[in-house]
Amino acid sequence: MAADQLTVKIGHVAAVSGPLSYFGKDNENGARMAIDELNSRNITIGGKKAKFVLLAEDDAGEPRLATVVAQKLVDAKVNAVIGHETSGTSIPASKIYHDAGIPEISAATTSPKYTEQGFNTTFRVVVNDKQLGRTLGRYAVKDMKAKRVALIDDRTAYGQGIAAEFVKGLQEAGGAIVTKEYTDDKKTEFGAILTKVRASNPDLIFFGGMSAVAGPMLHQMKALGMGKLRFIGGDGICSDEIATLSQGAMSDGQVVCAEAGGIEDSAKAGLEKFNANYKKRFGIDVQIYAPYVYDSIMTIVEAMVKAGSAEPAKYLPVLAQIRHSGLTGLIAFDQRGDIRDGTLTLYTFKNGHRTRIAVTK
Structure with missing residues (x-):
């Protein structure tokens, strides 16, 4: 049976140490929820049962460290990367993934420069x-x-x-x-x-x-x-x-x-369920981007399933054309890898807690 099993390695990079660790841990938690759910579904890719493994790395929000861990994931022959967390780390790391032909989706990077480099491996699920x-x-x-x-x-x-x-x-x-x-x-x-x-x-x-x-x-x-x-x-x-x-x-x-994202009222129930499951598992509330990390992984895996392969070169063209119904809305990419028709949400704070003002485009 081992020959009929496929191990799919998903890299995730964020700042899980340093001053941005509260964001980085939130992102990594979203990745863990996605991997666990995928493994519970008995997914097959190209006729083989897929086992998903998360390779989680910490770049501490430092651009130089980001390139080091990016090369580490390339050397580990990951099938995809979710990350990095900040624009300052995602931009230098993206060239390393591109040179290796490995697709990368960032769930938090917002600098336009990230997708303006012309790399066909670079995507994001939030607005810039x-x-x-x-x-x-x-x-x-x-x-x-x-x-x-x-x-x-x-x-x-x-x-x-x-x-x-x-x-x-x-x-x-x-x-x-x-x-x-x-x-x-x-x-x-x-x-x-x-x-x-x-x-x-x-x-x-x-x-x-x-x-x-x-x-x-x-x-x-x-x-x-x-x-x-x-x-x-x-x-x-x-x-x-x-x-x-x-x-x-x-x-x-x-x-x-x-x-740099947001959901219309029709999608609130699904996101609220995710948030409740997240709090039950980790004992804390979602910060911001855990659901977007979750959706990024699910989008990549849908592309693999449709392509019948977890090999980057084979599923990358499918990913570029994907239309994935995620927790955070429809995920589809333009020619640069930016999210199509993305939304953003305005908030203020009351009693120390984030309070939504409006979802806009």
């Missing part, structure tokens, strides 16, 4: 920063009535990219940037830049970066008498972790963020 950033820019003016905006970014590929797109959307809607300040993704002290921001008298702060920086920044804003100043950002700050990291300094409705 062009859509997300510009939507936030327009929302800041039209819905939050902000005209004067202070911009802060963390100089990462993600932070700079989403900030640039936010500015385009803001200016299209008639808003203006009154000051631009910069930090980095390791900083914990923001007194100097916040003092400059306060002097510019903005209606709103836009932050391009992650909760690990935004949370302490909100805490220091309150200490500087800026606790009522509204704060907006992308998916990097869009989990309950920001409330924890702000040490209670974040007020209800102060922060608005966007998740």
Whole structure:
């Protein structure tokens, strides 16, 4: 019987250590749920019973480490890769997978550069920063009535990219940037830049970066008498972790963020069931992208089944044309590997918990 069994190795990479570990562990948990479910289904690929194995790696959110673990997965002859978690890690790793001919789906990378490299192995199941950033820019003016905006970014590929797109959307809607300040993704002290921001008298702060920086920044804003100043950002700050990291300094409705995906009301029941199963298994709530990681793996496996092969060269053309009905909606890719007709979800926070405002396109 062993000859009739096929071992399918799925690589997953995220930052499961370091300041972004709360996101990375969430992603990896989503991958584990998908692998376990697939193994319970007795799936056959090309007439052979498939056994799915997860090879989980940690890149700590560091670009150099990302290339090291990418090569490790290539050497292990994985059949597919889900990841990486950030734009700064996914972009350098994607060339290694492309050179090896291994398909990669990211469930969290939003920089347009990721799919603009021309690699036919590179896909994502969430919208990119062009859509997300510009939507936030327009929302800041039209819905939050902000005209004067202070911009802060963390100089990462993600932070700079989403900030640039936010500015385009803001200016299209008639808003203006009154000051631009910069930090980095390791900083914990923001007194100097916040003092400059306060002097510019903005209606709103836009932050391009992650909760690990935004949370302490909100805490220091309150200490500087800026606790009522509204704060907006992308998916990097869009989990309950920001409330924890702000040490209670974040007020209800102060922060608005966007998740680079979203489901219409008709799909809520399936996602709620996933969330309940996730909490039962891991004892914590979903952060953001676990369902998208789950869907990424299911999409890859559907392509393998349809192609009758887990060999990357054979199922890759099928993956490029796939239409997979996932937890997070229909997954289909355009010629670059971007999600077609993707959605995003706007949130604020109440009592330290994320609260949905709207799903939009």
